[in-house]
Amino acid sequence: MKRIKVLLVDDEVDFSRVLACRLERRGVDVSTASCANEAMETLRLKVMDVVLLDVKMPGRDGIRLLGEIKRLYPQIGVLMLTAHISPDLVISCQAMGASEYLLKPINADELIVKIKGVAANSN
Template identity: 50%
Template sequence: MNDIRVLLIDDEAGYTDALAKRLDRRGLSATTASGGVQALEIMDGAPFDVVLLDIKMAGMDGINTLSAIKRRHPEVEVVMLTAHANTDIVISSLAMGAYDYLLKPADVEELVRKIEDAAMRKRSNSK
């Protein structure tokens, strides 16, 4: 699947920069944002297929960012990333419309498969 646009939202710049490079090498178009407010500004100016969203961030956390994304861009699929498996937060994010979640650090190949699956779902729902 070509031309998948991914937005990585995490307040750990080193993590998002490294992950963006890995995704770019696998043929995905990755953009980074350091938090929810910046991500929403970026999304208002450019289309994305999939968002990878960290749950724990300074400022606007992942749950509030997910809520804003789903209000403003409901067609975009969101994969939540968390370093700590908190069942309540995961269930809450899935109920709010997240596509799925992965534990950090996620295996890059598994992450790519999840992104491709989410992009396929977005595109099939857009038809």
């Protein structure tokens, strides 16, 4: 069975490292990026199935990056991650093409279920 390829984009490097390890132990190939530019470069070089995208990042935030990703790579599923939830932001992200809006911290097993669902619907 093909392993799901996930790009985790979050400026909190320690959070990314821990989450990436947890996902990899559950059979997911994870690449990480700590900013929008690094994320776009990774997407240019590698085929990804799903992007886990933090909403609040310095510089280009996750909302703007979501728009770029969906414009250039519409087939990639995007799961938004945030520590702060806002109904208006959820609606806005979903209107822009985000598959779901998830609250941090998230249980890795629950996240795997979400990732598999998005990956199945993205191809």
